[in-house]
Amino acid sequence: MTAIKTKTRQIGRRKRVVGSTNNHDRWLVSYADFITLLFAFFVVMYAISSVNEGKYKTLSDSLGVAFSNKEQPSHLHDPIPIGSAPTTLQPIPLENPATAEVEKRRELSEEILKERKRLGEVSEQFEQVLAPFIDDNLVSVKKNDYWIELEMNSEMLFLSGEAALSKKALPVLKKIAEVIKPLPNMVNIEGHTDNIPIDNAKFRSNWDLSSARATSVVHELVKEGINPLRLSAIGYGEFHPIDDNAIAQGRFNNRRVMLVLMAQAFARYGANDEERAKLLNLAPTAPSDGQP
Numbered sequence: 001m002t003a004i005k006t007k008t009r010q011i012g013r014r015k016r017v018v019g020s021t022n023n024h025d026r027w028l029v030s031y032a033d034f035i036t037l038l039f040a041f042f043v044v045m046y047a048i049s050s051v052n053e054g055k056y057k058t059l060s061d062s063l064g065v066a067f068s069n070k071e072q073p074s075h076l077h078d079p080i081p082i083g084s085a086p087t088t089l090q091p092i093p094l095e096n097p098a099t100a101e102v103e104k105r106r107e108l109s110e111e112i113l114k115e116r117k118r119l120g121e122v123s124e125q126f127e128q129v130l131a132p133f134i135d136d137n138l139v140s141v142k143k144n145d146y147w148i149e150l151e152m153n154s155e156m157l158f159l160s161g162e163a164a165l166s167k168k169a170l171p172v173l174k175k176i177a178e179v180i181k182p183l184p185n186m187v188n189i190e191g192h193t194d195n196i197p198i199d200n201a202k203f204r205s206n207w208d209l210s211s212a213r214a215t216s217v218v219h220e221l222v223k224e225g226i227n228p229l230r231l232s233a234i235g236y237g238e239f240h241p242i243d244d245n246a247i248a249q250g251r252f253n254n255r256r257v258m259l260v261l262m263a264q265a266f267a268r269y270g271a272n273d274e275e276r277a278k279l280l281n282l283a284p285t286a287p288s289d290g291q292p
Contacts, residue, residue, distance in 0.1 A: 115263050116145050122179065122261065123148050129175040139172065146263040150176065154193075154213065154255040161198060163212035165220060173217065177224030180261060187221070188232045189214040190258040194251035195238040211235025217257055 123143040130150075133139040138156045142149040157169040165173075180187060191210030203209040214233040222228050243250035 119143060119145075119148055119261075119263060122183065125179045126150060126176070129179060130172070133172060148261040150259040150261075152257045152259065153252075154257060155252070157217070157257055158213055161200070161203075161209070163202075163209060163216050165216050170220070173220050174224060176259065177221055177226055180221075181225055183261070184230075185264055186230050186232070186262040187226070188234060188258075188260040188262065189217045189221075190234045190236055190260065192236050192240055192254060192256050192258065193238050194254045195241070195245040196251065206237040207235055209235075210237050213257060217259070 120143065123141055126141045126148065127134065130139050138153050140151045157165055159166060191214035193206040193210050198206055198209055203212065211233065214235055218231045218233045221231060241254045243253040245251050245254060
């Protein structure tokens with residue numbers, strides 16, 4: 001019995017010795033984990049601090065140019081190629097409908113410029129042949145881009161209250177006819193009076209007097225060989241004054257006959273509808289009874 005108890009105590013001591021053994025290498029696990037984390041930390045830090053020298057230089061150059069107001073090098077504008085080069089699409093040439101219209105406008109401009117030049121030349125001819133009358137303030141020549149005005153004082157052409165031309169008017173009208181006869185332009189003859197009423201057996205009003213005077217000038221131009229189709233007689237009476245009718249000099253200036261040589265582009269007659277449309281850049285209209 002004693003031997004059994006002794007054996008049992010020995011076995012218990014053995015178990016206690018085995019169970020109380022300490023592992024002195026456990027720190028290596030924690031140390032390895034720490035070193036791994038530290039290595040990962042430095043790898044991340046290195047990756048963050050790594051700089052692409054090419055990109056850094058490009059950025060630096062761009063900032064330098066931007067703040068120095070200098071022209072940026074051409075290579076900085078070049079895009080970075082990614083993938084395959086894009087396909088270049090060639091434009092398909094289409095017929096431009098505006099080309100014909102531009103050409104028409106150009107032709108129109110040339111025609112108008114030529115006509116303005118001709119009007120300038122005709123104006124100079126009037127000034128040359130009528131120089132003595134211009135010097136005496138009996139005739140004046142005014143040029144516009146689209147017409148020429150010859151203003152003739154009625155005292156030179158007519159007696160007071162009369163519509164028959166005086167003898168001294170005939171040489172003036174003859175010189176005028178010599179200038180306008182070879183031209184194709186329309187000619188309007190406009191009669192004007194002062195505001196003094198007239199009422200006699202011949203003329204009921206200044207309308208009648210101004211119209212009769214314009215008609216007398218038209219008849220004389222026809223005698224000088226001007227085509228009647230180019231002429232028009234217009235009476236304005238006292239309703240288009242150029243001076244003050246309250247004074248004698250103003251009334252004198254208002255009694256006048258105007259000869260207006262019209263540019264073809266703005267004449268009422270002298271060209272058919274298609275020609276006028278071309279000159280005025282309008283759509284052609286239907287002809288009226290075949291008349292221009």
